[in-house]
Amino acid sequence: MTAIIATNQTILVVGGGISGMTAALEAAECGKQVILVERNSSLGGRTALLYRYFPKMCHPTCGLEINLRRLKANRNLRILTQTEVTSVTGQRGDYTVSLKISPRYVNSNCTACGECAKVVKKEIPNPYEYNLSRTRAAYLPHAMAYPQHYVLDPSIIGTPDADNAKAACKYNAIDLDMQVETIELKVGAVVWATGWKPYEAAKIQPYGYDRFDNVITSLEFERYADPHGPTGGKLLRPSDGKEAKNIAFIQCAGSRDQNHLHHCSRICCMASLKQTQYVREAYGEQGKSTVYYIDIRSIDRLEDFYRKVQQDSTVNFVKSKVAQIKLDEKTGDLILHGVDTEGYHRYATQHDLVVLAVGMEPESNGIKLPADLITDSSGFIEGSADLGQIAAGAASSPLDVNRATQSATAAALRAIQVVYKTSAIEEAR
């Protein structure tokens, strides 16, 4: 690995989702030296696994592509994938960070020709499809992956699969001797763009995510709707592969709840409204979506999107937090029990498939953050008191892509101020 040169003028960005990419690019395009570290094998984060974006229903690949082009054109930016930050010490203008780089077993000679994958026999659950499908243990994370290099799953190292893969590669790109590396760097400012993770759906006991095949999360639904996803874009339900045409969306699944996440996850109402349009796209008037909600939170101009969906004859709204889901053993359908709070009507309604609009919690929950990093009551990062560490995007609050990138740009500006002031002080000395 070539040496990484970093000084207290360098900005470290942790997390390579849309927010981290944006913050890194904004700072690098201002002429600052930036190191972007991403834990996964590819940049893109959660948005790379969405089918379309609200409110314009455009494809996430479009925004990603623009960012990747900017990224490739920039000389101030150093990207490290499969890399985690293990510690940050020091203070603004003078941080020492430790990074742990896990082996990819594939170097930058890789042209993504895919010859290695053809000879590897072992299959693993595909982490870039929420384990909904399987992939060969030599794989490209996804079509838009950056860097466009294959990855060997560590489980095949030392097996004939790995040797065969190495032999199949014409470009000498497979290096089975790669080891875990740890490096230490000096940086002036740190941007935390570690993003979000879905709330663990199985913890919402009455909804039976762990007991009923046809209760899925909103993230899984994105994959089903995507033509590149595990079902080729067909809305097939897990239990029997039947086309799901009568779909329930349950809002606030794990959010706004003293038993689960206390905060409103803010984007899940919009995500479900968007997903009702996937159902319409798939079946036209034949599809049926029912949204069970406490209140719909489509903020600011996103309200227009809500209004549009309200006009859609295939979408039904029921103002009720569903009390319990029961399985109809014969059909695999689910029966939703509750009371419609508009008129206090008791219902027991059957659906093919139930999509839980799961809440967003900070991805950084459960990892050890630097001691001086301030988090809110839900664990979202606010930054360090001396402002040398700054949060961006969904790491700071449940944000949609639009707001996440705004927050990332703001974070880049603050990071630039930190290193600018550091250099000014040094020059004065």
Next chain:
Amino acid sequence: MTNPNQQGYTPYHNNFLKEVEQNVEDGTWVKMCMQCGVCAGSCPLGNAWEHTPQKIFMMIRAGKREEVLKSDSMWMCTSCYNCIARCPRKLPITHIMHGLAHYAHRLGLAPKGQPTREIAKLFWKNLVKTGRANELKFSLAMYFKDGFKQGIKNALGMQKVGIGLIKAKRLNPMEIFGGHKCKDKSGFQKMIAKAQEIENSKKTHIA
């Protein structure tokens, strides 16, 4: 009142919510309800309620005093705690239901002859007599609460169960002669009387 602002405000001047907050056990929680409906949908006896807990909370806030206190809905609560377990706002719904029922009872507004209320009254009378529940007398009192003839019918209908309970030593037929009591019966009764006195002095009854 001539000030139109004040006139507009009057219908919202909600005494009943305040009354509930001051007089009903855990009544201060009522304002925390966000009307999600989970409690209503979670109640195993839900069909039997005219007004679900969620609706009752809304009615309290809307000042529907008579409708709430005269209702038999909160008497339907079986203390299963399903609603408390699921309420996203952690309202102690079960306790509020019992609090409301108790308050309506104290005011004499609770529905006459409502079975849960009658059973509660019988049980209380039975318990304070000796400081111990006399199950035999309690069962008999329940059988005969609707008159002598119906009582005989009820008793005969339950004969098998009764004999089974006696055989299994779960029911002592000797209890009919007064039954077991606590060590200091009159002390116990004095304690209850004092507790009631304290309780009554605490309550401010807003009519």
